[in-house]
Amino acid sequence: MRAIPLLSLLLAGWFVVPAHADEAQDWLTRLGQAEQQQSFFGTFVYERNGSFSTHNIWHRVQDGKVRERLLQLDGSAQEVVRIDGHTQCVSGTLIAGLGDSPNSAARALDPQKLKNWYDLAVIGKSRVAGRAAVIVSLTPRDQHRYGFELHLDKETGLPLKSLLLNDKGQLLERFQFTRLDTADVPSDKDLQAGDDCKAVTLDSDKASAIKAAQVWHSDWLPPGFELTSSSARKDPETKTLVNSLMYDDGLARFSVFLEPLNGATVTDTRTQLGPTVAVSRRLTTPQGEVMVTVVGEIPIGTAERIALSMRTDATATK
């Protein structure tokens, strides 16, 4: 007799756990689709490192085309307009001259893949921007990435709030809608870029860029991270060629920058800006000293290890 409640408890546990995981997975799938299907207009806040800013977002899905305009409301009026994930124009200081790298198509969120590196779970309900939300947590399975807490709109699956948490559960950044309107479709006027928004030009020497960046590889990467893009560009000020590689695990991202030092004496550094870490390490190569800088939303120890693991294949090509 005593075994029956125990057995039912066990069985319940057996069924409940996967159900929760599946539910979280379903929500993430919805999140991935929401931005491809749902038009909306909203205002959100972003907070990190004592920096706090407010932004407007207009997002329109029409005839299979996704048009999006983002505008910062306080401080400088920074603006981005994108069509189908390709940046059309950026304003003011946002300009970087990197353009669209060849393989920069936005990748869809893949819960199946994320499941390998994060524990997915629905951990409760909340209310954000006056809308009912479901809280999905993504807890990292190792120490090489941060955890996310996503509050997804019950009605549309859009992310209403996103918190980035370190291994101690401390908040690193907050992204949160204060207003979201999914009923009206933004007009052409809403999506029209302002005068300060400068068109993005594509890099002309793409082919050489890829070749240059492929000279570099990493001996060690945190599990799940893959190279998603690589480029090389001349710094307009210093005239040196900087290689950059970008890796992601489907959610978190980091970039590796490799710049020849040309005899400059520079010390190794570590910097943390809210969620973003930057670690610089000198590396001696047959072609001279190179500064390896890892920038990304990953723990500092991981960044350090990546910086120390970068290797060049340049001897083979020269």
Next chain:
Amino acid sequence: MSREALQESLSAVMDNEADELELRRVLNAFDDVETRETWARYQIARAVMHKDLLLPRLDIAAAVSAALADEAVPAKATRGPWRSLGRLAVAASVTLAVLAGVRLYNQDEIAGVELAQQSNQPGLTVPQVKGPAVLAGYNESSDATGPMASGVLQGQPGWHDQRLPSYLRQHAQQAALKGTESALPYARAASLENR
């Protein structure tokens, strides 16, 4: 105790690398003539290697030991209640000093972080006057120790001041380009340009 272990300890003592146990072992064995001779040989070898001034066969230890043996043992101090109380007081003040020291030390560290952050920021962000339009009770400097504000910069500026802002910007914008959660990387990029 094996001879070899003792010799190792001797060598360690000479190199100033002995731990408490090794020092004790050497001191215990020092009554032994052979040990003292080994010690003297080591000293000669060391002196040669370091090209030091050499004073061969100067055995102060033996003379000191002899002198000590002649000396009368001083009377043991009597143990009164005041004495133990005194010891307690000493212990308490040591604890207090340690606690205060730890606190001060931490404050130093915190101040260091803040300083580092201050020196860090002008390079990374566009300077802007901090107006009074900040949330009531929102204090940036007190936040500086939290994880949301850990801007720790080690090493020398200059080269990095020049590069890091551009690296950070490039990373954030590249991330925004391929962002699945499109608005978040964009907001990160924008926040680098603020303040």
